[in-house]
Every structure is written in structure tokens, then in C-alpha cells.
Amino acid sequence: MLGNEKTILGIQQENFGTSTGQDWFGTGNFITSFSPVDGNEIGKVRATTKEEYELVVSKAQIAFKEWRLIPAPKRGEIVRQLGDKLRKYKEDLGKLVSYEMGKSLQEGYGEVQEMIDICDFAVGLSRQLYGLTIHSERPSHRMYEQYHPLGIVGVITAFNFPVAVWSWNTCLALVCGDSIIWKPSEKTPLCAVACQNILAEVLKENNLPEGICSLINGEKEVGEWMSKDERIPLISATGSTRMGKEVNQVVAARLGKTLLELGGNNAIIVTPDADLKITLTAAVFGAVGTAGQRCTTTRRLIVHDSIYDQVKVILKNAYEQLKIGNPLDASNHIGPLIDQDAVRNYLLALEKIKEQGGEFLVHGGVLETEEYSSGCYVKPVIAEASNELEIVQTETFAPILYLIKYSGDVLDAIDIQNGVKQGLSSAIMTTNLREAELFLSHQGSDCGIANVNIGTSGAEIGGAFGGEKETGGGRESGSDAWKIYMRRQTNTINYSTELPLAQGIQFNF
Structure with missing residues (x-):
């Protein structure tokens, strides 16, 4: 499957491209996937052309x-069977x-396990798509709410979780009755091809139509086609805040729905x-796991001045023991950044830390x-800095941790924590x-996720995942997140021989 082999989970490499469920095709330009582990080419995919995109949407409409x-x-x-395939x-x-x-x-295995877990969750959910019965003010009337399938769901995902999201x-x-069109990151297209082939x-095997779940590959313009497409009522987009604002503006212009999972500054x-x-374990894993390329990566450590120097010593000692290397070797703690663009952003951030007055406790470099x-x-990297610095x-998206000192009580620390645009x-x-209860109260964290005595990364699929402010406000995965994938309808049934109007209005003729 890796290196020079010509298949990805059974798919011939020269056919990587666009899929509407059972057929694979593509005539667009090639997108080459290089591994950041060793720089080797893994394979190529075909970018979806506009003509192929139109075919995909047409098949998705029919399948829906x-x-x-x-x-x-x-x-x-069907989702249960997908979970079995993933196992x-x-x-x-x-x-x-x-x-x-x-x-x-x-972490790769863990991401696939997360897929298996959400399959299990969705199977149970398929028998729990509930509505509400409401007492009507009118006699002999029954009023209730129900949910119907929404239509085509457009899914745009990022490279850092190439399959789980x-x-x-x-x-x-799927359990809500929608069809899906997926545009993965152009940085991790082969993971998407593999998932599409599994589904x-x-x-x-179940003689189901093409188009229930489709894959399209390409650069930014493919996502733009989806965002502008009135045939796609919901766009779920994961990525940077900049990208999310662009998607939101385009979709809102046509009064479509968005589910946005954007940046974090946790x-x-x-x-x-x-x-x-436990603080040490949570902080170090949160800061360096996935080489700092999680949306839930720990980026700021806000420490009381009475223990600040002690924490500095502990952190520095821990960082000196970290092993950087091939992520396929379980003895290594940190793998590579995704590509050279990410490396340049990392180096630029280090320059800005210097320029803006930060001081390095643990120095970086390539x-x-x-x-x-x-x-x-x-x-x-660990840098001592003020929360107000622009950087x-x-x-x-890199393993840079900012060490910030606070004095006073926990509310002062919460003010610092909340003092960023992301949530x-x-x-x-x-x-x-x-302190714990204050942190979780209405005076506390303004984030979508707030934890006590665990780190910022590592959410479970049973709870709704997402955030506030420039994180976008979306919620995915567990709880009642399913409602975004359905349209809500209120129904009233009159089983009397009269037609009383609401609010006592009289209309006689």
C-alpha cells in the first residue's frame, strides 16, 4: 500500500480521481501526493473538471x-456495514x-478507530431521529415537529484529519437520508480515495445507486463550485478561518446553510x-501531537506566577526528551509538518516572535x-510571551507553545484565555x-469545548464537536449534531369539523 505499490486499498493508481459511488474516472490535471515523511511520491489523482462535477451533482440528486x-x-x-469494513x-x-x-x-490508527466509533454512534442514531409533539391552543388539533432529509451535503475537509472529519x-x-459530495484536501487525496473505495x-454489495456518496478532487475552485451551487443546501467546511469566511459569504449569499469548523487558539x-x-502530560501532548497541526492543539499555557518558574523547568526538561522522526516508528513523538509551505509559516512565526518581543525557552529550527x-x-518551540502579541x-499550524504568566485569581486567567478571536x-x-466550576460557568471559558484536568485535544465522538467566535459556531459528531443535516418541519392536523383560527381570530363569511 505504501511506497511504490500501485494500489490504494484495491484501487488502481492510474484511475484515482472522481467517484460517484461505484465508478472511478477523471480527465482533469494530475495532483501529486508526496509524503512529508520521506518526500517520496505516493501517487497521483485526477482533478475534477467542471463537466465531471456536473455529472457528480446530477448523480447525487438522483441517488438522494x-x-x-x-x-x-x-x-x-449500511453505515453498520461501513463500520465493519473499516475494522x-x-x-x-x-x-x-x-x-x-x-x-x-x-494517531493514524486512532483516526480510523474514530471513524468506526462514529459508525456505531450513527447506527444507534438511525432509530432516534425524533421530533416533538406540542399541545395546540385550538381544540381537536394535533401539532408536532418532524425532520426530513435535507438533500445533498457538500463536505470540504482539511489535511490534518484526512478521514475522520x-x-x-x-x-x-447518511442515516439522515442525505447524499454526500466530498472534496478532500489536495494535500491528502489518497486517503480520500481509500475511504471512497471502502464505502x-x-x-x-447492497445494490445501491451511484451518487449516494461521491468524491471530487481538486484545488480551491472545486470548493468554490460547491459553495455557489444552489443544489447543495448544506456545505460543511473544515479548515482555516480565512477559508471559512470565504465559504460562509458565498453560501450565505444564496441563503444556503453552513457548518463551519475553523481555527483554534487553545x-x-x-x-x-x-x-x-497530569498538567505536563496534557500540555506536552497537546502542543506537539500531530506536530501542532490539530485545530485543538494547545497553543497557549497560562500559568500562575506562583508556580511559573517550576512549570518552566518541568516543560523544558520534557521537551529535551522528545524524539522527532518517522511517524511510522512508534518510538518517535513528533513527525513532520505537512509540506514546505507549513515549514515556511513555522519559520515566519519564529521571526515574528523575536520581532514582537517574545523570548524562547526552547528554540526551534528545521x-x-x-x-x-x-x-x-x-x-x-516554547516561547515566553504576552497574550496581546499579534503572533x-x-x-x-506548527508545534509552537506560548507560555503566559498570570497573577490574581482564576477569573484573571479566564480573561486571558478568552482574549483571542478563536473559541x-x-x-x-x-x-x-x-476554580473548576467557575471555568465551566457563564463567567468561564467562551469556547465550544471546556475541559477540567484533561488537555485541549482528544474529543470523544459522543459529544458535539465545535467552537464559537472565529471557529465558526458549527457542531459535528455526537449529541444532536444530526439536526443540521435535516430540514425541520412543523405539522398541524385538524381532526374536528370546525376550522378555529389561531390567536382567536374570527373570519366569518
Whole structure:
């Protein structure tokens, strides 16, 4: 599956491109996937042309009309079969995720396990697409709310979770009765091809139509086609805040719906009552896991001045023990950044830290020995800085941790934590019940995720995932996130022989 082999989970390499469920084709320009692990070419995909895009949307429309008529629990059975396929291919797909994206092998396996978990969640959900019964003010009337399939769901995903985020959207949208068109990141197209092929096996084995779930590859313009397309009522987009604002503006102009999962600038507050052992584990993994390329990466550590120097020593010692190298080797803690553009952004951030008055506790740089031949391996950095610095206010997708001192009580720390434009994930380390409850109260974190005594990364699929402010406000995965994939309808039935009007209005003739 890796290196020079010509197939990705059974798909011939020369056919990578566009898929409407069971057929693979493509005539657009080639997009080449290079592994950040060693710089080698893994394979090529065909970019979707405008003509092919129109065919994909047409097939998705046709498939939706059939798929929505299948009872939801039967749709859940298809998702259950997808989960079984993912169990079968977990090792192969996990390795591909690690090799194409650059995250550790265990994180690659974990991402596929997350797909399996969301399949299980969606299967149960297929019998729980509930509405409400409401007492009417009019006699002999029954009023209720119900949910119907929405239509085509457009899914745009980022490179850092090349398969899991697709599954969050797809599994829920499938049980809701929607069809899906997926535009993955052009940086990790082969992971998408593999997932599409796995689902295509399930569709084919159940004699289901093409177009229930389709794959389109390409650059920015492909996402623009989707965003402008009135045939796609919902666009779910994961990526940078800049990208999300562009998508939101275009979709809103046609009064479509968006589900946005955008940037994060996540902080851990460390109070004098923190357990420093678990604080260290949470902070280090949160800051360097996936080489700092998670939307939930810990980017700021806000530490009380009474323990600040102690935390500095502990952190510096921990960073000195970190191993950087091939992510397929389980003994390494940190793999590469995704590509040379990411490396340039990392280096630019280091320059800005210097210019703006930050001081390095742990210095960075690019690793350039033969072992790091791809040029994508960088050293994790710790910088002492003020929360007000422009670079601290900015999300840099790299292993850079800002160490920020606070004095006073926990509300002062919360003010610092909330003092950024992003609002995804947050955490507090404390054994003080009052501090923990304040952090979770309406006076506390303004993020979509707020944790106590665990880090900022590593969300479970049972809870809705997403954030506030410039993170976009979207919610994916668990809880009642399924409602975004359906249209809501209020129904009133009059079973009397009269027609009383609401609010006591009289209309006699």
C-alpha cells in the first residue's frame, strides 16, 4: 500500500480521481501526493473538471431521491456495514493516514478507530431521529415537529484529519437520508480515495445507486463550485478561518446553510492547585501531537506566577526528551509538518516572535540531516510571551507553545484565555472545585469545548464537536449534531369539523 505499490486499498493508481459511488474516472490535471515523511511520491489523482462535477451533482440528486425513501434504520444498516469494513481495513488505512499526512502511526490508527466509533454512534442514531409533539391552543388539533432529509451535503475537509472529519459528516448525513459530495484536501487525496473505495464496496454489495456518496478532487475552485451551487443546501467546511469566511459569504449569499469548523487558539490554564504531573502530560501532548497541526492543539499555557518558574523547568526538561522522526516508528513523538509551505509559516512565526518581543525557552529550527530528507521536520518551540502579541493572537499550524504568566485569581486567567478571536477548545488544570466550576460557568471559558484536568485535544465522538467566535459556531459528531443535516418541519392536523383560527381570530363569511 505504501511506497511504490500501485494500489490504494484495491484501487488502481492510474484511475484515482472522481467517484460517484461505484465508478472511478477523471480527465482533469494530475495532483501529486508526496509524503512529508520521506518526500517520496505516493501517487497521483485526477482533478475534477467542471463537466465531471456536473455529472457528480446530477448523480447525487438522483441517488438522494431513492436513498431518502429507505427507512432510517435500514440506512443505519449500511453505515453498520461501513463500520465493519473499516475494522477490516483499519491497519492499512491507518498506515496510509500516517504516511500521507505525517501524523504518528498510533494517531493514524486512532483516526480510523474514530471513524468506526462514529459508525456505531450513527447506527444507534438511525432509530432516534425524533421530533416533538406540542399541545395546540385550538381544540381537536394535533401539532408536532418532524425532520426530513435535507438533500445533498457538500463536505470540504482539511489535511490534518484526512478521514475522520469526513466520517463525522458522512455517517450522520447518511442515516439522515442525505447524499454526500466530498472534496478532500489536495494535500491528502489518497486517503480520500481509500475511504471512497471502502464505502463503494458497501454500496455495491447492497445494490445501491451511484451518487449516494461521491468524491471530487481538486484545488480551491472545486470548493468554490460547491459553495455557489444552489443544489447543495448544506456545505460543511473544515479548515482555516480565512477559508471559512470565504465559504460562509458565498453560501450565505444564496441563503444556503453552513457548518463551519475553523481555527483554534487553545489554552490550558494552570492554577496553583494544579496537579503538575497530569498538567505536563496534557500540555506536552497537546502542543506537539500531530506536530501542532490539530485545530485543538494547545497553543497557549497560562500559568500562575506562583508556580511559573517550576512549570518552566518541568516543560523544558520534557521537551529535551522528545524524539522527532518517522511517524511510522512508534518510538518517535513528533513527525513532520505537512509540506514546505507549513515549514515556511513555522519559520515566519519564529521571526515574528523575536520581532514582537517574545523570548524562547526552547528554540526551534528545521532538521536537515539525511534522516529528515523531506525537509518537513521541525523542532517544537516554547516561547515566553504576552497574550496581546499579534503572533500569539494568530493560529500557526506548527508545534509552537506560548507560555503566559498570570497573577490574581482564576477569573484573571479566564480573561486571558478568552482574549483571542478563536473559541474552539480550552482546559483548566486545578484540584480546586471552585476554580473548576467557575471555568465551566457563564463567567468561564467562551469556547465550544471546556475541559477540567484533561488537555485541549482528544474529543470523544459522543459529544458535539465545535467552537464559537472565529471557529465558526458549527457542531459535528455526537449529541444532536444530526439536526443540521435535516430540514425541520412543523405539522398541524385538524381532526374536528370546525376550522378555529389561531390567536382567536374570527373570519366569518
